[in-house]
Amino acid sequence: xxxxxxxxxxxxxxxxxxxxxxxxxxxxxxxxxxxxxxxxxxxxxxxxxxxxxxxxxxxxxxxxxxxxxxxxxxxxxxxxxxxxxxxxxxxxxxxxxxxxxxxxxxxxxx
Amino acid sequence: xxxxxxxxxxxxxxxxxxxxxxxxxxxxxxxxxxxxxxxxxxxxxxxxxxxxxxxxxxxxxxxxxxxxxxxxxxxxxxxxxxxxxxxxxxxxxxxxxxxxxxxxxxxxxxxxxxxxxxxxxx
Numbered sequence: 001x002x003x004x005x006x007x008x009x010x011x012x013x014x015x016x017x018x019x020x021x022x023x024x025x026x027x028x029x030x031x032x033x034x035x036x037x038x039x040x041x042x043x044x045x046x047x048x049x050x051x052x053x054x055x056x057x058x059x060x061x062x063x064x065x066x067x068x069x070x071x072x073x074x075x076x077x078x079x080x081x082x083x084x085x086x087x088x089x090x091x092x093x094x095x096x097x098x099x100x101x102x103x104x105x106x107x108x109x110x
Numbered sequence: 111x112x113x114x115x116x117x118x119x120x121x122x123x124x125x126x127x128x129x130x131x132x133x134x135x136x137x138x139x140x141x142x143x144x145x146x147x148x149x150x151x152x153x154x155x156x157x158x159x160x161x162x163x164x165x166x167x168x169x170x171x172x173x174x175x176x177x178x179x180x181x182x183x184x185x186x187x188x189x190x191x192x193x194x195x196x197x198x199x200x201x202x203x204x205x206x207x208x209x210x211x212x213x214x215x216x217x218x219x220x221x222x223x224x225x226x227x228x229x230x231x232x
Binding site: 001003032034036038040045046047048051052057089091092093097098099100101102103104 | 145147154155156157160169170171172205211214215216217218219220221222223224225
């Protein structure tokens with residue numbers, strides 16, 4: 001199972017919006033609405049930010065939103081804040097009853 | 111407060127074995143499926159294994175199938191990962207993580223423990 005494809009890095013200024021893409025196949029992202037997004041600050045454990053493509057766990061700001069089109073899922077962060085600077089990973093359930101993660105995207109807030 | 115605390119990591123030679131443990135507290139452990147996810151130094155996340163609430167359903171990543179065994183003891187609120195035939199590429203921080211999804215593995219992985227480092231090296 002190959003990792004999902006994410007851009008290595010994205011950047012934006014405070015207050016701006018950014019979007020991180022996550023591309024898979026019809027056997028994972030495109031085939032199921034079980035895409036999640038995780039935020040990881042350096043030296044910390046990952047934190048769930050989005051699940052089932054568009055849903056936010058309680059406590060996650062509504063600045064974070066998810067979407068999907070075909071085999072590509074996306075995470076959008078609006079109103080960027082300094083504390084959003086972190087690594088972001090997507091994941092998806094697969095047809096093999098496994099879970100595949102993306103390679104990760106480093107978000108820099110300029 | 112929900113807590114997941116991993117232990118058992120350390121330095122091990124290639125070909126060796128190690129058993130990781132994860133102590134759960136602050137929630138009804140037997141009501142949730144669990145996962146192990148690892149992260150090699152400076153690298154991304156890699157899902158390792160999933161176990162359902164009653165241990166009736168277990169899945170593994172191809173990279174560890176046949177070498178790793180996931181198990182749980184609901185009476186002890188504990189999750190385990192028995193790792194055999196360890197390789198250099200198994201070097202990583204291993205995270206224990208609760209799966210709140212009820213249908214498929216990896217639907218809703220939250221929260222995560224702080225991880226335990228396994229280093230495979232001669």
